[in-house]
Amino acid sequence: MSTSTKGSKPGKKQGERPFYEKQTDKETSSDIIKQARVSLRPVDTERPFTPQNNDRRLFPTYGRSNERPPSVFSLDSAHFLGSDSQPNSESSSRLPSGSSRAPSGSSRLPSRSGRPPSGGARLQPINHIPEICSSSQAEILQISPPKLPKPPGEQLLTTRSRLKLFNRDVPLLPQPLERRNSNPTPPTKSPVDSRRAHSGPKERTKNFYEERGEGEGAEQIRVLSAEACVNQERSQRTSNVSLTPSERKYSSGRTTKSGIGSRKEKESPEECLLWNTNILPIVEQLVPKNKETEEIDRMCILCDQLFSVLSKLNMLGRTAIRRSETLKIVYKLIDLDSAELSLKASRIVLAFEVTGSNLTSLCKLIFKISKNKENDILFQKNNILDLIVKLIASTNYQKVSDALIYCIGALKFLTGNNAILKDLADYGCTESLARLLININTATMEGLPVAHGVPNLLLQVTGTLRNLADKPATHATFISCQIIPELCKIIDTFPLDGDLMFNISRILSKLTLNQECCTILKNHPTTFTSFLMLMNKHLSNMELIVRLCFIMGNLTAKSNDCRYCLFNTENAMETLLSVFRTYLELDIVNQRSDETLKEKFTKSLQLLKGQKYEDIFIKLVRVIANLSINQDIGPLIAANLNCIELLLQILVLKDVNQSEELVLNTVVTINNLAYYNMPGSMVVEKQIDVCEMLTKLLMMDNQEGMVEATRVFGNLSRSFEVRDYISTNKVDEMMVTLLDSGNREIVYTACGVLINLMVDKSRRPMLKSEGGIRKLIDVLHDFGPLDWQLAGMVCMILCNYSENITCSAECLGEEETSDLIALLIHYLDEEAPLEMTEAADWYEDTIDVMKYYWLTDFYPVATQLISRIEKHNTNLVPLDAP
Template identity: 35%
Template sequence: MCICVKVHKIIKFTPFMQPSKYRCTSAEIVSEARRSLRALATQRPFTPQEKHRQLFGESSSRARDGRPPSAFSLHAQHFEAPDSRPGSGTRLSPLEHKPRLSVSLDEDGGVDEATLPKPPAERGNTRIGSGGSRAKLLRAASINRLPPNFSEFPYRDQSSTSVCLFIYLSVCLTPTPCHSAVEVKLGHGDTGDDNMDESVFWNTKVLPVLHEFESFAPELCNACNGLHDALAERGMLGRQFKKRSAILRTLFRLIDVGSDRLNLTLAKLILALNVSGNNLLNICKLVFKISRNASNDALFLNDGILDSLLSLLHCEDAWSKGEAVLYCVGSLKLLSGNSALSRLLLSKGFIGVLLQLSKRLMHGPSSTSANITSHRSEGEGQRIIAGHTLVQVTAALRNIADQSESRPSFLSNKAFSTLCLILENHCKDLDICINVARIFSKLSTYTECCHALAETPRCCGLFLDLLSKHSRKQDLVVRLLFTLGNLTAKSTEARERVYEEEGGIDVLLDLFQVYQETPSPPKQCRAPEREDVLVKLIRLLANLAIHPTVGTALAANTLCVQLLLEESEELVINAVATINNLSFYQGESSVVRSQHTHISQLLLKLLLSSSMDAVLEATRVFGNLSQIKDVRHFIMQHKGYVVTLLDSKTPDVCFSACGVLINLSADPENRAVLRATGTVQKLIDCLRDFGPQDWHLAAVVCQTLWNCSLDGELQHTRELLEILRLYTDRGALQWSSDDGVRQVQEACWELLFLPVAERLRQRFYIEDTTSIIP
């Protein structure tokens, strides 16, 4: 016969619930805040890729009539020669003799007397006359075939042969110097009607010949590269070479061959000869035209044209070359959308080049006050072009920000201060603002960039100003809110700056009201774009609330709380998460505290939601509000909802449910009711299932068990003691093989779980039944 004897000690046990008014030390408050207050995350706003490569996207705010075109025709006739001096306006008579072209350059840029073989004589019908402006470009019959034997030319190596071919074809393209005479092969039976339309003549007579040239493009490219190297070796690039104009005339004529590969090679050589004015603009347009075709991207990978374009952007006076610089940056913007080219540009210091260019464009033209007065209209035009160029610069930086390798360059070049300055100087230019906002939204997702931006003076105030000025521009607003949300998630200083900015919180709440307005008809759902703004805005408020001063102020702001309590299935999770952060502040001024009944009724509905995220957020809010006695009474009326959460397979849900149960079981009248509903068994199951994986959860379960057993016998004591015996034995536990993970696990076990588990185990040992067997 067994005789059971209960041994009682006079020990006063207190519940684990510790309302805010009983917290004594700042360390406890900070620790509790770290457990309760959470920064929210959300997805970065989605931006669809532009369908067409052009200077300005389809969503650009610029009027189409007032912006430079992305599509245009460009031929040799658009270039001017000589490039080195302006035209006199006087047309000279043609020379009486045929010039001789030579291929060997002397030291001062001249040529020797060796001449090329003459092109084969033309046959067929010919006629003398003007033949139209396009006809002067070609002598078509002269280029039907290459010379049969390159050994006729006075060169021995391959590069020299390429130069020879290059000059030979140039001769074929050169108009005959006879007075008013141009020979063109029109074909059999063609009378060469003077009234032939120019476009018809171009399409039927000229283009077919140009297509024949395309087969020679590789040799011509090699010839151009050979010429470039020869001139570079003798120091004849730039503008000082005496025969520069003659070479440029030949290069310009080859543009009509129509090969993109050849034109890029020509552009590199022409830019090396330092053209200016209209020729520089046309070359930049030519490169831009080629860059619009994505299939040409590989051409830019295998040529030095990128170095030539970047060199152009280094020019000190970007204003005087405004439109050329515009198309140059426009080309680089399009190319930076290609990941391989983007990485290549990064390696060439692309970000630094663009930021320096931005500073020069914002500084203004280097002119005297007299010049500014006399050329006011010209200066205004330059400022407009500079604005267009900054759109391209910021768009290129936006593209390059997609590369993870770009972050060190943005940081080392102090890009954030420059970008903020661009925003400040061009706050009315929506294209620029949106591009910069997209850069910030991308980079602020990375911790090091986020801190660098947060440390940039006036960034938070600038963002709030833009939100106020452009509150209806959803694509700008959503990105600025996302960036501010990132800053306030990671930076205490950013939370303070947003709050301390005069009218800053009012701007955010005004936005809340604007985007929460019920659309017409009333039953219509909000557009996804509007919902996206509200999600980002609510997340920002939640992150701001982490700061004690800001959180207290927001919790006391009636409008803020009322806006958050508006019902919306799409917004409910973030809204409740924000309420959770605000509910941490239980001061007398807290609107959350004063409206706890209404809030509790809303939260109860969420506990029945099919969304586990919504259930989790509602439970977390109850964890804070259950410190209020009336709320505990409300929850006990629907206790089954909370107890059932202990069956969840999600540790976070069980953890939050235990937080509510700890507060409920602090009231003596609630303990028996909780024990009667099977709470103890569910808690023991949680301890067994999650303990070794989550010692923080195991500690909270033990605290809840302690409270539930304060004034009555606890069922399943033997089962609980066996689990506690196993879990408090360090040697019996299995730890991770990863040293870092093991250190974290052991720290949580020793600091969080072990003290409360040992206390609980000792208490049950004291109250355990001692069996005496006779």
């Protein structure tokens, strides 16, 4: 240690920053001083890192693939129906992964639940409208009548259901007594008596329509031809597009659907004029001629124009005029396989608020585009993000869970982009997802059965929230929307879903870096019970375990209430130590296999596994260290033999140069437990073993390791056995050597050990023989005005050392005595704490803090020391005994 010139004003060493100097983005000096040298300290660590998934998967590869919708599928315009299907038909809109696309001329029927898709080639439809066949024709065709007859009402229902499959609006036929233009006569026999028991469908159909008239009945039968319906619809669509505005003229009405049924609504002449003038010219051009780049660019421009005009004229939404007609044309643009064009078309479809199977297909399309990172910029350019957020907020998850899975899955990918993440947060994405969580939890709490696909949906929701939680600016929204309690409820509802629990653990590991979020999580009644339960149920899931430990470490770092809550939870310490022992044994086996099975396993793989285990140890040890801060809990942990043995095993197995954070955290934990020097403490029982481990650490070239090991020696050296060990193994000489360090914390901890060593009279000569007196005076000279606590500890060492003083010069040395008296006189001046005022930018409370520590830690012991030295300081040399 360099010594300043005598008589000069004490100051800081070059490169040494005074602890009271103002620092930006840090705690105030008073907080630093209060927490810097307490015997019990919390342990900090970094949040577990998870590399970003570059391939953008909808679900984890190790998940339950048999229960999840496919993430790879084919999609084209044929997957969209001409008009919206009912919302409750979303189950029929699911597309099996890898399903083949039907020929362009064939009709697509939504497959019934549980029925596999038909294979093979589809035949082209026959342009023939069949008529009612006679009984003789039926016999020739060998038509077998059904065994169980159906009444006319059921036959009508079946007919209408078949027609609905082709999106044909079929009017409800009136009952026989309500038919217009008919003169029914009361039957002489009941219909049941007059009907033959085994009558065929031909006869029943004929009798039913005879009441209405043969021509009208035949027309209804003709409609039953599926292929004819599709061909007629497609021909009409083609002809309508080719018409000019003058030829098209005016459409008399349109059909709009609501949540209850359908209704006819007249189209006003003004609406028709707006359509023909502003929209139809654009729609007529939305027919691509080829798939060239120029043609796709032209379609993109037209889509932008169409969306802009529809928005200005307020012709979007469920009740927009010509909605179905416009959608049919826009759907065709998807076949061009252009991500930008498909996204522009999706924006129009979204604005029209499609439902049912069309909504599911639309969400799949958006998801498919979002899987490619290069398409992220397209979502920003096309202003579609706000429409997606509104869709999530307004959609009933119980009816279209598959659609929301793909839609929110796309948001999960997009929130991985920081630029898009900010936009989505501004659009209210966090609030929409929070509302969805509340709806799901409310249904669960009311005892309703869990809807199909809810776990898969929650995976996408939590995955998106996980990305949103990366931004500290969003934490206030997480708090205001009560997302943390809702996540805790999901843990209690789906504890066995490891993927879902992993997502939630990642969210909470980010949020618990915020103290207010920690308070909310602490106040939830099942927090610690749920965490410990998850550790038991998912013991093999290392990624989940390490994050649960990190969350509990954050909660117990600054809250004494959390320490009580966690420790008093049933089987808390047993669970933590069980996880600790399990992974420590795995790590030991892993290290052994690295030596014996080198040919079978590569070294890099083994090191990777070892690093994962080490991360768990770091977080587990941190929880134990934070718990031990509590004055009631600390002694109980110190008395736990299993805990102390596990900590010592870490010091035996790990090297500070390779596992620095783990070793240092372990030493800090042992230091916290060594503070409780009382009967029953296993640290006291094994204090010599601890000292042996720490001596090895002192030999390492690691300053932080030296500081932490010296702190433990400072606690343990209260025991005579430990002081004897220190002297025998020359650790005391190492402490004197550490006084030369430029690190103020190393000097401070070394002084703590020397204070205890100087209690024993037999160990005092070592201090002078090793040059310790001069080094202590240099420490006082260099660090005194910067650190009154350290200055007070130097005075304590010299007081203990000079307990039996008879002559100051003989005890300390003549030059040392003179320098020490001069320094003490200078430092005991009341203005001493303020003499560095002009050298640094002080906080307002720093002056009071400096005076406090000068008055409490330095002044009393320095006054006693200078009084003793001056009392025995004389020029007379004592005579030897005769």
